[in-house]
Amino acid sequence: MTSKRLFQSVAEQISELIDAGAFPPGTRLPGERELAERLGVSRVTIREAEIALQAVGRLEIKTGSGVYVSEAPPESVAALPSVSAFEVTEARLLVESETAALAAHNMTDAVVQHLSSLIEQMRTGDEEAANAADEEFHRTIAAASNNAALVHTVGELWRMREEIPEVKATYEAVCVHDAETRTEEHEAIFFALRDRDPSAARAAMREHFHRLIEAMLDATERMAMQELQEKASKSRERFAAASKIG
Known part of the structure; x- marks a missing residue:
């Protein structure tokens, strides 16, 4: 697995631990060093994974305090509007x-x-x-x-x-x-x-x-x-067919 995608795999592992109840909502995650040792990756990869999980609402990074599991669901299930x-x-x-x-x-x-x-x-x-x-x-x-x-x-x-x-x-x-x-x-x-x-x-x-x-x-x-050209082409075909019948 390339280093560019390693953090994504680690983010998935952390999400699975959260879903399994290892890190309940509202609790603080272990430090970067502990997580790095637990998952067998570098602290930089842990940091990238945590940032990725914060971006989708699974974690909340509080400067000077630590990284916490979000208490709210990460995604809204509300119906989407009809928009262009x-x-x-x-x-x-x-x-x-x-x-x-x-x-x-x-x-x-x-x-x-x-x-x-x-x-x-x-x-x-x-x-x-x-x-x-x-x-x-x-x-x-x-x-x-x-x-x-x-x-x-x-x-x-x-x-x-x-x-x-x-x-x-x-x-x-x-x-x-x-x-x-x-x-x-x-x-x-x-x-x-x-x-x-x-x-x-x-x-x-x-x-x-x-x-x-x-x-x-x-x-x-x-x-x-393209749609206009397709309609014109079909019209020509119908006209040609009608002419042969006449």
Whole structure:
């Protein structure tokens, strides 16, 4: 298993321990050294796994106090609204730009290192791994904002992106063709966060979503044109058949 994915396996192991009752909700996890010895990995890997679990709401990292198991469920099961991909992306632009600016104030070296590893995962050429890294990148930034409302909101927007079929299809139609550009945009966001620059983080995140919206418009036009051409082709076929009968 590559080092880039080791933390994900460790995160799954910690989640399984939580589900099994080894670490009940509200309790403090053992220290990094103890967990590292228990799971046979480095303390850096433990730290990355904990950050990943905080990003999805399973853990809460309290500076100076430790890492605690979240008392609330990690995911909402509320019904999702009927929305378009454009509405989701517009909301993400507004919410995640300010989330990035807030997160820039709270960047730790561990979070910076984790974000860097996710950027590298996006460069592997593995589409599934890149998509997983993309989601975790945004969720990690939300977690770094230290604002539970933003963590929840960003999580719900990602649910809309992944669980509403029409929205997911539109994102896939765009993202599959612009993997390199997407990675470069995430890298620009990363650099701003690494430099603890709220204004640059906000601007980089806004630029990312502005470009995504433009790509969606282009993709929608292409799909509409293709549909129109298919309808025209069928009309010609019907006309030709009718002419032969006449």
